[in-house]
Amino acid sequence: MSVRPGAEPYSHDGSREGSGKGATGIVLAHGFTGSPRSMTPWAQHLAGAGYTVRVPRLPGHGTTWQEMNRTRWQDWYAAVDAAFRELDESCDRVFVGGLSMGGALATRLAQEHGPRVRGLMLVNPAYKVEDVRLRALPVLQAVVPSLPGIGNDIKKPGQDEVCYDRVPLKALWSQTKLWATVVRDLPEITQPVLLWHSTDDHVVPASSSALLLSRISSTDVTEKVLHDSYHVATLDHDAPRIFGESVEFIERLS
Template sequence: MPVQGHAEEFRSPGSGENAAVGVLLSHGFTGSPKAMRPFAEHLAAEGYGVAVPRLPGHGTTWQEMNTTGWPDWYAVLDNELARLRQEHDQVFVAGLSMGGCLALRLAEEHGTDISGLVLINPSVRSDDRRLMVLPALARVLPSFPGIANDIKKPGVDEGAYDRLPLRALLSLSQLWKLTRDDLAKVTQPVLMFRSTVDHVVEPSSGRTVLASISSRDVTETLLEDSYHVATLDNDAPRIFTDATAFIRRLSDVRQVGADA
Protein backbone atom coordinates (compact mmCIF):
# COMPACT_ATOMS: atom_id res chain seq x y z
CA MET A 1 0.00 0.00 0.00
CA PRO A 2 1.58 3.34 -1.04
CA VAL A 3 2.41 5.67 1.84
CA GLN A 4 1.16 9.24 1.61
CA GLY A 5 3.93 11.78 1.12
CA HIS A 6 3.34 13.61 4.38
CA ALA A 7 3.43 10.36 6.37
CA GLU A 8 7.12 9.60 5.98
CA GLU A 9 9.01 8.38 9.02
CA PHE A 10 11.70 10.50 10.64
CA ARG A 11 14.95 9.40 12.26
CA SER A 12 18.10 11.15 13.38
CA PRO A 13 21.08 9.39 15.00
CA GLY A 14 21.97 12.24 17.34
CA SER A 15 25.10 14.34 17.63
CA GLY A 16 27.32 15.99 20.20
CA GLU A 17 26.95 15.55 23.94
CA ASN A 18 23.22 14.76 23.70
CA ALA A 19 23.72 11.83 21.33
CA ALA A 20 23.75 9.46 24.32
CA VAL A 21 20.01 10.09 24.68
CA GLY A 22 17.37 8.76 22.31
CA VAL A 23 13.75 9.84 22.05
CA LEU A 24 10.96 7.71 20.59
CA LEU A 25 7.89 9.65 19.44
CA SER A 26 4.50 8.17 18.55
CA HIS A 27 1.72 9.82 16.55
CA GLY A 28 -1.96 9.28 17.26
CA PHE A 29 -4.93 7.32 15.96
CA THR A 30 -5.60 7.84 12.20
CA GLY A 31 -2.70 10.30 12.10
CA SER A 32 0.87 9.95 10.89
CA PRO A 33 4.44 11.03 11.70
CA LYS A 34 3.53 14.46 10.31
CA ALA A 35 1.97 15.41 13.65
CA MET A 36 5.23 14.71 15.48
CA ARG A 37 7.75 15.84 12.90
CA PRO A 38 8.27 19.44 14.14
CA PHE A 39 8.78 18.07 17.66
CA ALA A 40 11.23 15.49 16.32
CA GLU A 41 13.14 18.07 14.31
CA HIS A 42 13.47 20.27 17.37
CA LEU A 43 14.91 17.39 19.40
CA ALA A 44 17.24 16.39 16.57
CA ALA A 45 18.52 19.97 16.38
CA GLU A 46 19.37 19.66 20.09
CA GLY A 47 21.50 16.63 19.26
CA TYR A 48 19.24 13.88 20.59
CA GLY A 49 18.75 10.63 18.71
CA VAL A 50 15.16 10.64 17.46
CA ALA A 51 12.76 8.14 15.90
CA VAL A 52 9.22 8.75 14.65
CA PRO A 53 7.97 5.51 13.08
CA ARG A 54 4.77 5.21 11.07
CA LEU A 55 2.33 2.90 12.80
CA PRO A 56 0.80 0.14 10.61
CA GLY A 57 -2.34 1.18 8.76
CA HIS A 58 -1.58 4.87 9.17
CA GLY A 59 -0.58 7.23 6.40
CA THR A 60 -2.11 5.00 3.72
CA THR A 61 -5.92 4.50 3.74
CA TRP A 62 -8.46 4.12 6.52
CA GLN A 63 -9.57 0.88 4.87
CA GLU A 64 -6.12 -0.59 5.41
CA MET A 65 -6.11 0.68 8.98
CA ASN A 66 -9.21 -1.42 9.62
CA THR A 67 -7.07 -4.51 8.98
CA THR A 68 -4.66 -3.56 11.79
CA GLY A 69 -4.96 -3.39 15.56
CA TRP A 70 -3.16 -2.27 18.68
CA PRO A 71 -0.71 -5.24 18.79
CA ASP A 72 0.54 -4.18 15.33
CA TRP A 73 0.99 -0.55 16.41
CA TYR A 74 2.63 -1.53 19.68
CA ALA A 75 5.03 -3.98 18.02
CA VAL A 76 6.50 -1.25 15.82
CA LEU A 77 7.19 0.98 18.82
CA ASP A 78 8.51 -1.94 20.85
CA ASN A 79 11.01 -2.81 18.13
CA GLU A 80 12.03 0.83 17.75
CA LEU A 81 12.55 1.10 21.50
CA ALA A 82 14.82 -1.96 21.43
CA ARG A 83 16.89 -0.37 18.66
CA LEU A 84 17.20 2.94 20.51
CA ARG A 85 18.20 1.12 23.69
CA GLN A 86 21.08 -0.47 21.81
CA GLU A 87 22.23 2.83 20.32
CA HIS A 88 21.77 5.19 23.30
CA ASP A 89 22.44 5.18 27.03
CA GLN A 90 18.98 6.51 27.86
CA VAL A 91 15.65 6.53 26.03
CA PHE A 92 12.61 8.74 26.55
CA VAL A 93 9.21 8.13 24.98
CA ALA A 94 6.75 10.80 23.85
CA GLY A 95 3.27 10.29 22.46
CA LEU A 96 0.28 12.25 21.21
CA SER A 97 -3.24 10.97 21.95
CA MET A 98 -3.21 7.21 21.20
CA GLY A 99 0.56 7.60 21.00
CA GLY A 100 0.45 8.62 24.65
CA CYS A 101 -1.45 5.46 25.49
CA LEU A 102 1.12 3.36 23.63
CA ALA A 103 3.91 5.23 25.45
CA LEU A 104 2.29 4.36 28.77
CA ARG A 105 2.01 0.72 27.71
CA LEU A 106 5.70 0.68 26.82
CA ALA A 107 6.49 2.14 30.25
CA GLU A 108 4.37 -0.53 31.94
CA GLU A 109 6.19 -3.27 30.08
CA HIS A 110 9.77 -1.96 30.09
CA GLY A 111 10.22 -0.20 33.42
CA THR A 112 13.62 1.41 33.90
CA ASP A 113 14.58 0.91 30.25
CA ILE A 114 12.56 4.11 29.74
CA SER A 115 13.90 7.21 31.53
CA GLY A 116 10.80 9.37 31.21
CA LEU A 117 7.51 9.98 29.41
CA VAL A 118 6.21 13.05 27.59
CA LEU A 119 2.45 12.75 27.08
CA ILE A 120 0.44 15.16 24.92
CA ASN A 121 -3.33 14.82 25.35
CA PRO A 122 -3.01 11.08 25.99
CA SER A 123 -6.08 8.92 25.44
CA VAL A 124 -6.79 6.01 27.77
CA ARG A 125 -10.60 6.11 27.78
CA SER A 126 -13.66 7.76 26.25
CA ASP A 127 -16.90 8.99 27.76
CA ASP A 128 -18.73 8.57 24.43
CA ARG A 129 -21.66 6.24 25.13
CA ARG A 130 -21.64 5.03 21.53
CA LEU A 131 -18.56 2.97 22.38
CA MET A 132 -20.76 0.70 24.45
CA VAL A 133 -22.15 -0.70 21.21
CA LEU A 134 -18.87 -0.51 19.29
CA PRO A 135 -18.35 -4.30 19.16
CA ALA A 136 -21.68 -4.65 17.33
CA LEU A 137 -21.22 -1.53 15.19
CA ALA A 138 -17.77 -2.62 14.04
CA ARG A 139 -19.27 -5.78 12.57
CA VAL A 140 -21.72 -3.92 10.34
CA LEU A 141 -20.24 -0.45 9.76
CA PRO A 142 -16.71 0.09 8.44
CA SER A 143 -16.30 3.70 9.57
CA PHE A 144 -17.65 6.89 11.12
CA PRO A 145 -16.85 10.50 10.17
CA GLY A 146 -13.28 11.36 11.10
CA ILE A 147 -11.81 13.27 14.03
CA ALA A 148 -8.94 14.93 12.17
CA ASN A 149 -7.59 18.47 12.37
CA ASP A 150 -8.67 19.47 15.85
CA ILE A 151 -6.22 22.37 15.66
CA LYS A 152 -6.86 25.95 16.75
CA LYS A 153 -4.12 27.47 14.60
CA PRO A 154 -5.57 28.46 11.19
CA GLY A 155 -4.44 26.73 8.02
CA VAL A 156 -2.82 23.66 9.62
CA ASP A 157 -3.59 20.17 8.32
CA GLU A 158 -2.34 17.16 10.26
CA GLY A 159 -2.98 14.84 7.32
CA ALA A 160 -5.14 12.36 9.25
CA TYR A 161 -7.94 10.27 7.73
CA ASP A 162 -11.34 11.83 7.12
CA ARG A 163 -13.00 8.59 8.28
CA LEU A 164 -12.77 6.79 11.62
CA PRO A 165 -12.18 3.04 11.00
CA LEU A 166 -14.38 1.23 13.50
CA ARG A 167 -12.60 -2.11 13.67
CA ALA A 168 -9.37 -0.29 14.43
CA LEU A 169 -11.22 1.85 16.99
CA LEU A 170 -12.50 -1.29 18.69
CA SER A 171 -8.92 -2.50 19.00
CA LEU A 172 -7.91 0.87 20.43
CA SER A 173 -10.61 0.56 23.09
CA GLN A 174 -9.09 -2.79 24.07
CA LEU A 175 -5.68 -1.13 24.39
CA TRP A 176 -7.21 1.56 26.60
CA LYS A 177 -8.53 -1.00 29.08
CA LEU A 178 -5.31 -3.00 29.13
CA THR A 179 -3.27 0.14 29.73
CA ARG A 180 -5.61 1.52 32.39
CA ASP A 181 -5.48 -1.76 34.30
CA ASP A 182 -1.68 -1.55 34.56
CA LEU A 183 -1.15 2.20 35.09
CA ALA A 184 0.16 1.59 38.61
CA LYS A 185 3.20 -0.03 36.99
CA VAL A 186 4.25 3.34 35.55
CA THR A 187 6.98 4.72 37.83
CA GLN A 188 8.98 6.82 35.36
CA PRO A 189 9.01 10.64 35.51
CA VAL A 190 6.09 12.04 33.53
CA LEU A 191 5.58 15.37 31.79
CA MET A 192 1.98 15.70 30.61
CA PHE A 193 0.58 18.43 28.40
CA ARG A 194 -3.19 18.79 28.32
CA SER A 195 -5.20 21.19 26.18
CA THR A 196 -7.94 22.92 28.11
CA VAL A 197 -10.12 22.71 25.00
CA ASP A 198 -9.88 19.32 23.29
CA HIS A 199 -12.64 18.10 20.98
CA VAL A 200 -11.22 14.57 20.66
CA VAL A 201 -10.02 13.36 24.07
CA GLU A 202 -12.06 14.13 27.17
CA PRO A 203 -10.40 15.47 30.37
CA SER A 204 -11.19 12.14 32.07
CA SER A 205 -8.28 10.54 30.21
CA GLY A 206 -5.69 12.84 31.70
CA ARG A 207 -7.27 12.63 35.15
CA THR A 208 -7.22 8.83 34.98
CA VAL A 209 -3.53 8.79 34.12
CA LEU A 210 -2.53 11.19 36.88
CA ALA A 211 -4.65 9.40 39.48
CA SER A 212 -3.40 5.92 38.62
CA ILE A 213 0.33 6.05 37.85
CA SER A 214 2.91 5.47 40.59
CA SER A 215 5.37 8.08 39.33
CA ARG A 216 6.59 10.59 41.92
CA ASP A 217 8.09 13.04 39.44
CA VAL A 218 4.98 14.29 37.62
CA THR A 219 4.29 17.63 35.96
CA GLU A 220 1.03 18.58 34.25
CA THR A 221 1.03 21.62 31.97
CA LEU A 222 -2.23 23.06 30.71
CA LEU A 223 -2.25 24.38 27.15
CA GLU A 224 -4.61 27.35 26.83
CA ASP A 225 -4.13 28.11 23.13
CA SER A 226 -4.27 24.72 21.44
CA TYR A 227 -6.79 22.00 20.68
CA HIS A 228 -6.08 18.28 20.46
CA VAL A 229 -3.17 18.13 17.99
CA ALA A 230 -1.11 20.44 20.15
CA THR A 231 2.21 19.50 18.53
CA LEU A 232 1.07 21.41 15.43
CA ASP A 233 -0.82 24.14 17.27
CA ASN A 234 -0.11 27.48 18.92
CA ASP A 235 1.44 25.96 22.04
CA ALA A 236 3.87 23.72 20.14
CA PRO A 237 6.95 25.85 20.95
CA ARG A 238 6.19 25.52 24.65
CA ILE A 239 5.84 21.76 24.34
CA PHE A 240 9.16 21.49 22.55
CA THR A 241 11.02 23.76 24.99
CA ASP A 242 9.58 22.22 28.15
CA ALA A 243 10.08 18.65 26.90
CA THR A 244 13.70 19.40 26.04
CA ALA A 245 14.27 20.80 29.52
CA PHE A 246 12.60 17.73 31.05
CA ILE A 247 14.84 15.37 29.08
CA ARG A 248 17.94 17.43 29.83
CA ARG A 249 17.20 17.48 33.57
CA LEU A 250 16.72 13.73 33.78
CA SER A 251 19.73 12.90 31.63
CA ASP A 252 21.90 15.31 33.65
CA VAL A 253 20.73 13.67 36.89
CA ARG A 254 21.70 10.26 35.59
CA GLN A 255 25.09 11.57 34.45
CA VAL A 256 25.77 13.12 37.84
CA GLY A 257 24.89 9.81 39.48
CA ALA A 258 27.21 7.92 37.15
CA ASP A 259 30.09 10.33 37.89
CA ALA A 260 29.61 10.24 41.68
Protein backbone atom coordinates in the same frame (compact mmCIF):
# COMPACT_ATOMS: atom_id res chain seq x y z
CA MET B 1 0.65 0.49 -0.61
CA SER B 2 1.95 4.02 -1.13
CA VAL B 3 2.30 6.37 1.82
CA ARG B 4 0.60 9.75 1.66
CA PRO B 5 2.93 12.73 1.21
CA GLY B 6 3.82 14.09 4.65
CA ALA B 7 3.01 10.84 6.45
CA GLU B 8 6.50 9.38 6.22
CA PRO B 9 8.32 8.25 9.37
CA TYR B 10 11.02 10.49 10.79
CA SER B 11 14.49 9.41 11.86
CA HIS B 12 17.55 11.33 13.03
CA ASP B 13 20.80 10.17 14.58
CA GLY B 14 22.01 12.59 17.22
CA SER B 15 25.38 14.18 17.77
CA ARG B 16 25.48 14.56 21.55
CA GLU B 17 28.33 13.11 23.57
CA GLY B 18 27.91 9.56 24.82
CA SER B 19 28.08 6.00 23.64
CA GLY B 20 26.68 4.75 20.37
CA LYS B 21 24.93 7.12 17.98
CA GLY B 22 23.83 9.49 20.71
CA ALA B 23 23.70 9.75 24.46
CA THR B 24 19.95 10.30 24.48
CA GLY B 25 17.31 8.70 22.29
CA ILE B 26 13.65 9.63 21.98
CA VAL B 27 10.74 7.69 20.48
CA LEU B 28 7.60 9.67 19.63
CA ALA B 29 4.27 8.01 18.72
CA HIS B 30 1.51 9.68 16.72
CA GLY B 31 -2.22 9.31 17.26
CA PHE B 32 -5.09 7.15 16.00
CA THR B 33 -5.84 7.70 12.26
CA GLY B 34 -3.05 10.31 12.23
CA SER B 35 0.51 10.12 10.93
CA PRO B 36 4.10 11.03 11.83
CA ARG B 37 3.34 14.51 10.47
CA SER B 38 1.80 15.44 13.84
CA MET B 39 5.08 14.67 15.60
CA THR B 40 7.68 15.69 13.01
CA PRO B 41 8.12 19.34 14.09
CA TRP B 42 8.63 18.19 17.68
CA ALA B 43 11.06 15.51 16.50
CA GLN B 44 12.97 18.06 14.42
CA HIS B 45 13.30 20.35 17.43
CA LEU B 46 14.70 17.48 19.50
CA ALA B 47 17.04 16.55 16.65
CA GLY B 48 18.22 20.16 16.57
CA ALA B 49 19.08 19.81 20.26
CA GLY B 50 21.39 16.93 19.35
CA TYR B 51 19.24 13.93 20.28
CA THR B 52 18.60 10.71 18.38
CA VAL B 53 14.92 10.61 17.44
CA ARG B 54 12.54 8.10 15.90
CA VAL B 55 8.92 8.70 14.84
CA PRO B 56 7.65 5.44 13.34
CA ARG B 57 4.63 5.34 11.05
CA LEU B 58 2.17 3.06 12.80
CA PRO B 59 0.90 0.19 10.62
CA GLY B 60 -2.25 1.07 8.72
CA HIS B 61 -1.67 4.80 9.10
CA GLY B 62 -0.74 7.27 6.39
CA THR B 63 -2.21 5.13 3.60
CA THR B 64 -5.96 4.37 3.63
CA TRP B 65 -8.46 3.87 6.42
CA GLN B 66 -9.42 0.56 4.82
CA GLU B 67 -5.88 -0.71 5.34
CA MET B 68 -5.96 0.55 8.92
CA ASN B 69 -9.11 -1.50 9.53
CA ARG B 70 -7.00 -4.60 8.94
CA THR B 71 -4.56 -3.69 11.73
CA ARG B 72 -4.86 -3.96 15.51
CA TRP B 73 -3.31 -2.28 18.52
CA GLN B 74 -0.67 -4.99 18.84
CA ASP B 75 0.58 -4.02 15.36
CA TRP B 76 0.84 -0.35 16.33
CA TYR B 77 2.59 -1.21 19.58
CA ALA B 78 5.06 -3.47 17.78
CA ALA B 79 6.22 -0.51 15.67
CA VAL B 80 6.98 1.74 18.65
CA ASP B 81 8.48 -1.18 20.58
CA ALA B 82 10.87 -1.90 17.70
CA ALA B 83 11.93 1.76 17.62
CA PHE B 84 12.48 1.73 21.38
CA ARG B 85 14.54 -1.46 21.28
CA GLU B 86 16.74 -0.03 18.54
CA LEU B 87 17.52 3.10 20.55
CA ASP B 88 17.91 1.15 23.77
CA GLU B 89 20.79 -0.68 22.09
CA SER B 90 22.52 2.45 20.78
CA CYS B 91 21.81 5.19 23.34
CA ASP B 92 22.70 5.72 26.97
CA ARG B 93 19.12 6.61 27.88
CA VAL B 94 15.78 6.63 26.07
CA PHE B 95 12.70 8.80 26.57
CA VAL B 96 9.32 8.05 25.03
CA GLY B 97 6.47 10.37 24.16
CA GLY B 98 3.17 10.37 22.39
CA LEU B 99 0.10 12.26 21.29
CA SER B 100 -3.41 10.91 21.92
CA MET B 101 -3.35 7.15 21.23
CA GLY B 102 0.40 7.54 20.81
CA GLY B 103 0.40 8.56 24.46
CA ALA B 104 -1.22 5.25 25.38
CA LEU B 105 1.37 3.39 23.30
CA ALA B 106 4.19 5.33 24.98
CA THR B 107 2.68 4.53 28.36
CA ARG B 108 2.62 0.86 27.41
CA LEU B 109 6.31 1.06 26.53
CA ALA B 110 7.01 2.42 30.01
CA GLN B 111 4.97 -0.39 31.56
CA GLU B 112 6.72 -3.08 29.54
CA HIS B 113 10.29 -1.78 29.74
CA GLY B 114 10.30 -0.27 33.23
CA PRO B 115 13.39 1.77 34.17
CA ARG B 116 14.85 1.36 30.68
CA VAL B 117 12.41 4.17 29.83
CA ARG B 118 14.01 7.23 31.43
CA GLY B 119 10.94 9.47 31.19
CA LEU B 120 7.47 9.75 29.70
CA MET B 121 6.23 12.79 27.73
CA LEU B 122 2.50 12.86 26.95
CA VAL B 123 0.35 15.28 24.97
CA ASN B 124 -3.43 14.89 25.42
CA PRO B 125 -3.00 11.13 25.93
CA ALA B 126 -5.98 8.88 25.23
CA TYR B 127 -6.93 6.24 27.76
CA LYS B 128 -10.69 6.68 27.37
CA VAL B 129 -13.26 8.60 25.35
CA GLU B 130 -16.59 9.75 26.74
CA ASP B 131 -18.81 8.93 23.76
CA VAL B 132 -22.06 7.04 24.25
CA ARG B 133 -21.69 5.56 20.77
CA LEU B 134 -18.84 3.41 22.06
CA ARG B 135 -21.40 1.31 23.90
CA ALA B 136 -22.64 0.06 20.53
CA LEU B 137 -19.13 -0.42 19.12
CA PRO B 138 -18.91 -4.20 19.74
CA VAL B 139 -21.90 -4.70 17.44
CA LEU B 140 -21.43 -1.69 15.18
CA GLN B 141 -17.86 -2.56 14.15
CA ALA B 142 -19.11 -5.88 12.80
CA VAL B 143 -21.57 -4.30 10.39
CA VAL B 144 -20.36 -0.73 9.68
CA PRO B 145 -16.80 -0.23 8.35
CA SER B 146 -16.29 3.41 9.36
CA LEU B 147 -17.73 6.65 10.72
CA PRO B 148 -16.82 10.30 10.01
CA GLY B 149 -13.31 11.26 11.09
CA ILE B 150 -12.00 13.00 14.19
CA GLY B 151 -8.69 14.33 12.85
CA ASN B 152 -7.19 17.80 12.52
CA ASP B 153 -8.61 19.16 15.76
CA ILE B 154 -6.20 22.11 15.56
CA LYS B 155 -6.88 25.73 16.51
CA LYS B 156 -4.02 27.19 14.47
CA PRO B 157 -5.03 27.79 10.83
CA GLY B 158 -3.28 26.06 7.97
CA GLN B 159 -2.16 22.92 9.84
CA ASP B 160 -2.70 19.35 8.65
CA GLU B 161 -1.72 16.21 10.54
CA VAL B 162 -2.25 14.08 7.38
CA CYS B 163 -5.03 12.01 8.89
CA TYR B 164 -8.02 10.02 7.66
CA ASP B 165 -11.44 11.57 7.15
CA ARG B 166 -13.01 8.32 8.36
CA VAL B 167 -12.67 6.34 11.60
CA PRO B 168 -12.21 2.61 10.84
CA LEU B 169 -14.37 0.87 13.41
CA LYS B 170 -12.59 -2.47 13.69
CA ALA B 171 -9.41 -0.52 14.45
CA LEU B 172 -11.28 1.67 16.93
CA TRP B 173 -12.63 -1.42 18.67
CA SER B 174 -9.05 -2.65 18.99
CA GLN B 175 -7.97 0.71 20.42
CA THR B 176 -10.48 0.29 23.25
CA LYS B 177 -8.70 -2.98 24.09
CA LEU B 178 -5.42 -1.05 24.23
CA TRP B 179 -6.99 1.46 26.63
CA ALA B 180 -8.20 -1.31 28.93
CA THR B 181 -4.77 -2.95 28.99
CA VAL B 182 -2.88 0.28 29.68
CA VAL B 183 -5.34 1.55 32.32
CA ARG B 184 -5.19 -1.77 34.15
CA ASP B 185 -1.41 -1.44 34.51
CA LEU B 186 -1.13 2.30 35.22
CA PRO B 187 0.13 1.68 38.79
CA GLU B 188 3.24 0.13 37.21
CA ILE B 189 4.30 3.56 35.92
CA THR B 190 7.10 4.85 38.18
CA GLN B 191 9.09 6.91 35.66
CA PRO B 192 9.13 10.72 35.65
CA VAL B 193 6.14 12.03 33.69
CA LEU B 194 5.65 15.29 31.81
CA LEU B 195 1.99 15.73 30.83
CA TRP B 196 0.46 18.45 28.67
CA HIS B 197 -3.29 18.67 28.18
CA SER B 198 -5.43 21.23 26.39
CA THR B 199 -8.31 23.06 28.02
CA ASP B 200 -10.21 22.82 24.70
CA ASP B 201 -9.88 19.29 23.32
CA HIS B 202 -12.68 18.06 21.07
CA VAL B 203 -11.37 14.48 20.82
CA VAL B 204 -10.09 13.29 24.22
CA PRO B 205 -11.78 14.42 27.47
CA ALA B 206 -9.90 15.97 30.38
CA SER B 207 -10.89 12.92 32.42
CA SER B 208 -8.38 10.88 30.39
CA SER B 209 -5.40 12.81 31.78
CA ALA B 210 -7.03 12.83 35.21
CA LEU B 211 -7.26 9.05 35.07
CA LEU B 212 -3.53 8.82 34.34
CA LEU B 213 -2.62 11.13 37.20
CA SER B 214 -4.85 9.33 39.67
CA ARG B 215 -3.42 5.86 39.06
CA ILE B 216 0.29 6.10 38.27
CA SER B 217 2.93 5.49 40.96
CA SER B 218 5.41 8.12 39.74
CA THR B 219 6.60 10.68 42.26
CA ASP B 220 8.16 13.01 39.66
CA VAL B 221 5.10 14.29 37.78
CA THR B 222 4.77 17.64 36.00
CA GLU B 223 1.39 18.71 34.63
CA LYS B 224 1.17 21.51 32.06
CA VAL B 225 -2.10 23.06 30.86
CA LEU B 226 -2.34 24.33 27.27
CA HIS B 227 -4.76 27.23 26.85
CA ASP B 228 -4.27 28.02 23.16
CA SER B 229 -4.43 24.60 21.47
CA TYR B 230 -6.95 21.92 20.63
CA HIS B 231 -6.24 18.18 20.55
CA VAL B 232 -3.28 18.07 18.14
CA ALA B 233 -1.28 20.48 20.28
CA THR B 234 2.02 19.46 18.69
CA LEU B 235 0.93 21.37 15.55
CA ASP B 236 -0.93 24.13 17.37
CA HIS B 237 -0.16 27.50 18.97
CA ASP B 238 1.37 25.88 22.07
CA ALA B 239 3.73 23.64 20.11
CA PRO B 240 6.87 25.75 20.73
CA ARG B 241 6.16 25.55 24.44
CA ILE B 242 5.85 21.76 24.28
CA PHE B 243 9.10 21.53 22.37
CA GLY B 244 11.05 23.73 24.77
CA GLU B 245 9.66 22.17 27.93
CA SER B 246 10.42 18.68 26.63
CA VAL B 247 14.09 19.60 26.18
CA GLU B 248 14.17 21.00 29.74
CA PHE B 249 12.63 17.75 31.02
CA ILE B 250 15.15 15.61 29.14
CA GLU B 251 18.11 17.75 30.25
CA ARG B 252 17.02 17.58 33.89
CA LEU B 253 16.83 13.80 33.80
CA SER B 254 20.00 13.30 31.79
